[in-house]
Amino acid sequence: xxxxxxxxxxxxxxxxxxxxxxxxxxxxxxxxxxxxxxxxxxxxxxxxxxxxxxxxxxxxxxxxxxxxxxxxxxxxxxxxxxxxxxxxxxxxxxxxxxxxxxxxxxxxxxxxxxxxxxxxxxxxxxxxxxxxxxxxxxxxxxxxxxxxxxxxxxxxxxxxxxxxxxxxxxxxxxxxxxxxxxxxxxxxxxxxxxxxxxxxxxxxxxxxxxxxxxxxxxxxxxxxxxxxxxxxxxxxxxxxxxxxxxxxxxxxxxxxxxxxxxxxxxxxxxxxxxxxxxxx
Amino acid sequence: xxxxxxxxxxxxxxxxxxxxxxxxxxxxxxxxxxxxxxxxxxxxxxxxxxxxxxxxxxxxxxxxxxxxxxxxxxxxxxxxxxxxxxxxxxxxxxxxxxxxxxxxxxxxxxxxxxxxxxxxxxxxxxxxxxxxxxxxxxxxxxxxxxxxxxxxxxxxxxxxxxxxxxxxxxxxxxxxxxxxxxxxxxxxxxxxxxxxxxxxxxxxxxxxxxxxxxxxxxxxxxxxxxxxxxxxxxxxxxxxxxxxxxxxxxxxxxxxxxxxxxxxxxxxxxxxxxxxxxxx
Numbered sequence: 001x002x003x004x005x006x007x008x009x010x011x012x013x014x015x016x017x018x019x020x021x022x023x024x025x026x027x028x029x030x031x032x033x034x035x036x037x038x039x040x041x042x043x044x045x046x047x048x049x050x051x052x053x054x055x056x057x058x059x060x061x062x063x064x065x066x067x068x069x070x071x072x073x074x075x076x077x078x079x080x081x082x083x084x085x086x087x088x089x090x091x092x093x094x095x096x097x098x099x100x101x102x103x104x105x106x107x108x109x110x111x112x113x114x115x116x117x118x119x120x121x122x123x124x125x126x127x128x129x130x131x132x133x134x135x136x137x138x139x140x141x142x143x144x145x146x147x148x149x150x151x152x153x154x155x156x157x158x159x160x161x162x163x164x165x166x167x168x169x170x171x172x173x174x175x176x177x178x179x180x181x182x183x184x185x186x187x188x189x190x191x192x193x194x195x196x197x198x199x200x201x202x203x204x205x206x207x208x209x210x211x212x213x214x215x216x217x218x219x220x221x222x223x224x225x226x227x228x229x230x231x232x233x234x235x236x237x238x239x240x241x242x243x244x245x246x247x248x249x250x251x252x253x254x255x256x257x258x259x260x261x262x263x264x265x266x267x268x269x270x271x272x273x274x275x276x277x278x279x280x
Numbered sequence: 281x282x283x284x285x286x287x288x289x290x291x292x293x294x295x296x297x298x299x300x301x302x303x304x305x306x307x308x309x310x311x312x313x314x315x316x317x318x319x320x321x322x323x324x325x326x327x328x329x330x331x332x333x334x335x336x337x338x339x340x341x342x343x344x345x346x347x348x349x350x351x352x353x354x355x356x357x358x359x360x361x362x363x364x365x366x367x368x369x370x371x372x373x374x375x376x377x378x379x380x381x382x383x384x385x386x387x388x389x390x391x392x393x394x395x396x397x398x399x400x401x402x403x404x405x406x407x408x409x410x411x412x413x414x415x416x417x418x419x420x421x422x423x424x425x426x427x428x429x430x431x432x433x434x435x436x437x438x439x440x441x442x443x444x445x446x447x448x449x450x451x452x453x454x455x456x457x458x459x460x461x462x463x464x465x466x467x468x469x470x471x472x473x474x475x476x477x478x479x480x481x482x483x484x485x486x487x488x489x490x491x492x493x494x495x496x497x498x499x500x501x502x503x504x505x506x507x508x509x510x511x512x513x514x515x516x517x518x519x520x521x522x523x524x525x526x527x528x529x530x531x532x533x534x535x536x537x538x539x540x541x542x543x544x545x546x547x548x549x550x551x552x553x554x555x556x557x558x559x560x
Contacts, residue, residue: 042367042368043367043368043369044367044368044369044405044406045330045367045368045369045370045371045405045406046368046369047330047331047368048328049329050325050327051327059343059346059347060343060347063339063340063343066339067339067340087322087323087324087325088322088323088324088325088326088327089323089324089325089326089382090325091325095375096377097376097402097403097405099403100403100404100405101405102369102405121401122377123377123379123380124380125324125325125377125380125381125382126324126325
């Protein structure tokens with residue numbers, strides 16, 4: 001259905017390089033032609049760009065690339081609708097406020113028969129399984145905690161909710177409050193942590209290379225999370241099936257790994273997606 | 281502190297002409313140089329552009345002008361901060377979800393000693409009086425109505441809340457759920473309803489004219505609301521001090537007018553704003 005991109009850093013960082021490759025999958029090198037969304041946290045503020053035009057040809061995407069917004073947390077999503085018309089209200093990432101913070105959520109997958117009861121605090125605006133999952137997570141967290149709990153307590157709560165929701169189907173997601181970033185894999189999700197010594201990277205989807213040592217300081221740490229690796233010459237780590245990871249300040253700080261972790265090949269991941277009616 | 285712009289129509293309409301004049305007040309013809317925001321409803325979906333750059337020189341504003349998004353409800357705001365640094369989280373319009381709909385709110389004014397208790401459903405992310413007012417309105421509505429009430433009931437509830445809040449100071453605001461648009465004046469707020477037969481309009485702030493008969497159909501109806509009239513050769517209606525109006529399908533459908541309505545001159549309005557520490 002879609003591809004995910006996340007970035008979590010210890011200093012505000014320009015995502016243009018990663019986004020350049022990612023957006024190429026929106027209609028040029030791939031067939032994600034049903035819109036996209038990208039949200040940038042800047043401090044407590046949030047700038048969310050949504051577009052129902054193909055990402056590779058979108059003026060909004062052009063702006064994102066030329067404007068060079070620096071952010072510590074970015075969540076992006078390219079959509080290939082498996083069914084139905086793409087409308088703005090069904091475009092990821094979704095945004096809500098919880099505990100006086102904005103939260104963003106983007107999902108790649110397909111949840112079947114997932115119809116949690118209508119929330120008291122959060123209701124869906126569109127009609128996707130993804131927004132239902134996001135609202136259910138926030139509703140459950142808000143019911144359980146009046147204020148934001150300690151990070152490990154929050155992680156355990158999100159883990160429990162993730163286990164409940166993924167019983168309904170494929171549930172790759174990225175979620176952030178501008179400070180930390182949750183990433184969960186049902187099938188395919190990769191990440192890389194870039195830190196000193198920085199080297200050169202070459203995009204898979206575009207004839208573009210960057211020497212990160214020229215645009216970083218030795219203290220910078222940048223984690224990039226994506227459905228499939230964006231660069232050809234770097235080592236990307238794969239999240240295991242059913243693994244939940246929490247990123248902060250550009251690195252993994254907590255993870256919940258199944259006892260016998262399974263890592264899908266790209267081919268197997270795409271096959272499962274197809275069998276669930278999810279196109280990448 | 282800022283200027284407001286709203287548009288409410290019966291068919292999706294391009295706001296580019298009005299926005300062109302409005303944005304000129306963001307650093308060229310006026311001194312609104314602390315960022316801006318504009319939100320477009322498209323069906324149930326919402327596209328919100330926020331920028332802490334001066335509006336007249338903002339690449340986001342350029343995009344808005346060139347992208348020609350058609351919308352039935354638009355809320356925009358140019359900010360001149362009276363104090364403090366402008367941050368993204370304090371940039372209007374503010375966005376929340378209520379009853380499964382997105383709501384936008386933009387405020388021009390200054391509320392003193394307005395500190396409602398922390399909400400159960402809505403909390404502020406930034407630290408403006410404006411976001412506090414918005415959250416208080418939504419919190420009160422959500423507490424009172426589990427689902428969206430009839431329009432006249434909702435209007436009365438918003439009127440009561442407006443009376444409570446404006447006791448704290450200047451409270452010009454525009455609020456919309458993508459279907460209807462509330463507009464309240466403490467000092468200066470004007471509107472115009474354009475419908476057939478359409479004529480020509482000339483912007484106050486720019487050397488730009490448009491012949492609306494060339495870009496409309498006879499059934500179109502478009503209400504534009506602004507802090508000060510945007511065109512020189514049309515008759516704009518002024519909201520009285522303490523008047524609340526509700527627009528739907530491009531016209532006023534409900535209004536609450538004080539028994540002895542007072543209409544401020546532009547000069548008097550600006551004087552009051554200055555005396556409250558609010559710069560236009």
